[in-house]
Amino acid sequence: MAKQSKAQKDTMERVMHEFKEGELESGSGRKVKSRKQAVAIGLSEAGASNQQSPAENRRRLAKTKRQEAGAGPTKAELYAKAKQQDVPGRSKMTKAELEKAVG
Incomplete structure (x- = not known):
């Protein structure tokens, strides 16, 4: 083989x-x-x-x-986490920026 x-x-x-x-x-x-x-x-x-x-x-x-x-969290999931953490400016962030902000 x-x-x-x-x-x-x-x-x-x-x-x-x-x-x-x-x-x-x-x-x-x-x-x-x-x-x-x-x-x-x-x-x-x-x-x-x-x-x-x-x-x-x-x-x-x-x-x-x-x-x-690409099996990581989706942008929507990252956005929900950012909303829980009250990250400012989250609505205009890209997926990469959300990943960095959420940690």
């Missing part, structure tokens, strides 16, 4: 955890019940599939990494 990068291992771990918890969905939106299908989805998202070209694998891994990196 080919070696996987840390990003690919992390993606596989996340996908298999979602499968175990019953949260993994296929492209059509149905819950995944087959372990083989879960592995195939994980390999595809991790960019390690032997069914896709190397270029497609690189695109899939990059897309997955972008999605996982």
Whole structure:
């Protein structure tokens, strides 16, 4: 078996955890019940599939990494925290500024 990068291992771990918890969905939106299908989805998202070209694998891994990196709080959640802390000028702040102000 080919070696996987840390990003690919992390993606596989996340996908298999979602499968175990019953949260993994296929492209059509149905819950995944087959372990083989879960592995195939994980390999595809991790960019390690032997069914896709190397270029497609690189695109899939990059897309997955972008999605996982953006999993922080939303601007609305940050705004609500800023409102609780009574941060002045919060309505005109960007998401990055709200993150800095809230801490």
